[in-house]
Amino acid sequence: MSTSKRVTITDVARQAGVSIKTVSNVINNSGSMRPETRERVRKTITSMGYSVNYSARSLKTGVSKLIGLATFDFTQSFTALFAQSLIEVARERDYGVVINTYDLDGTGLPEAVDRIPSLGADGWIFLSGKPLANEGAILQQQYPIVFVGDFDAYGKADSVRVPSREAMDALVSRLLAKGFRRIGLIGAPEGVDANNVMQASEGAGPLRLRGFVEAFSRLGIPVDWNLVIPESRWLSSDGERAIRDLLGRVACPEIIICLNDALAFGAVHELQRMGLQIPQDVQVIGFDNVQECQFSTPTLSTVDLHMEAFASAAVDMLIGRINGDTGPFQTVTTDFTFVERASTRALR
Structure with missing residues (x-):
């Protein structure tokens, strides 16, 4: 896990040559400014990997904690099942969930990652629909990440795998x-x-x-x-x-x-x-x-595939990182059972 200093809103403002208020307005899609200024700030936010620290903000404002889920669209039943399980598990731990989807036929996960700096979660769970390029370089971000599914994380993040x-x-x-x-x-x-x-x-x-x-x-x-x-x-x-x-x-x-x-x-x-x-x-x-x-x-x-246990493992690993765990990355593979209903007679 990266130990580099977290980028702050002050860092973004300094790099973009604007005030902190201007950066805040861009993040919240508010305020009046020239289009080129807004675009410059957005590019700076993305290039610096800045994300809103809602944990720090909540100490001042009481805003609920958030974790993010970056996932491909919900045409696959597994995606919807996992998202619902994740929301329920997060709620039990007093976290909300923000969902950021991407098109499997497009650039894939990088499409969602580009939007993350403005979405404000404390950490992210990435569900990928295809193998990661560049040996998982996309997992090396300044915010905590847990990678879930059936693809290799290349030792660059905690991961939870389906059996x-x-x-x-x-x-x-x-x-x-x-x-x-x-x-x-x-x-x-x-x-x-x-x-x-x-x-x-x-x-x-x-x-x-x-x-x-x-x-x-x-x-x-x-x-x-x-x-x-x-x-x-x-x-x-x-x-x-x-x-x-x-x-x-x-x-x-x-x-x-x-x-x-x-x-x-x-x-x-x-x-x-x-x-x-x-x-x-x-x-x-x-x-x-x-x-x-x-x-x-x-x-x-x-x-x-024990979706609740799968989601629980991902959420707990992510919250641990959010709370300061800097130990070695871990990979967990969850369990499974057979459920026999009326379409078979062979599993008993």
């Missing part, structure tokens, strides 16, 4: 032990196959596919790659399309594992539209255990 590989390995091992062999998988990453899957070290898709393959390999059973369907977006519409692709070329598997619940909802809908009964004709398992799993028809079996 993607471990959970999939355990799930498939259980299914193989019960005698199932024709196990399909929907949501595999593009470009990852039998030749390179064992090299995967980060990312939910590559790691879950690796866990899938490792479970087969341990028992000396070959993976039927005809039953593995790539899908990159992991939306319900992708699950529907994947089922059409899968059943258009092979007989229906005994079990279909989807790499998130949204894919599973789409897969179930398309299977039923084709006249197949679940779980009598084919069993379906999702990943994440979003709330809708309890209300789908049939209710969806899934892998519960």
Whole structure:
């Protein structure tokens, strides 16, 4: 963790050649000034990595403490589930949450980081939808950061990781032990196959596919790659399309594992539209255990990634840094459980 002196509003004012009041007006998007002055101050704020110290401000004004969440948009069910868990955990610890989103199809996390200096949280939790560039250089900021998800932090920040590989390995091992062999998988990453899957070290898709393959390999059973369907977006519409692709070329598997619940909802809908009964004709398992799993028809079996524990670990690590912890960076991997509902009979 950086030990450099925190940039103050006075430092920004001096560097930009304006008054402290002017910097304050820019931060709060108020006051009257020339557009070029406002832009110069904004660029100075960004280049110096300044953020409002709400902890110090709260001592004077009673303003609530804030932590920030920088995340990709909420098209993925996991993102919404994590954000809600994070808000609840933070509230229990007397913190509010400010959310800063970015477009996965754009520059990614750097887009959100550019806005952080004006958002005023004491520290930030970064959820990335893609690998970090430059060996995680973006994590080296002047404010505390905890990096969460399935990607490598390169030792540049505390991190909390989802047990993607471990959970999939355990799930498939259980299914193989019960005698199932024709196990399909929907949501595999593009470009990852039998030749390179064992090299995967980060990312939910590559790691879950690796866990899938490792479970087969341990028992000396070959993976039927005809039953593995790539899908990159992991939306319900992708699950529907994947089922059409899968059943258009092979007989229906005994079990279909989807790499998130949204894919599973789409897969179930398309299977039923084709006249197949679940779980009598084919069993379906999702990943994440979003709330809708309890209300789908049939209710969806899934892998519960213990989202509350995941969010709690991130918030507690961040608050520790906010409160002055300067110890070595840590990486925590949370736990998982299988939740069997009406879409399977295989997990008992």
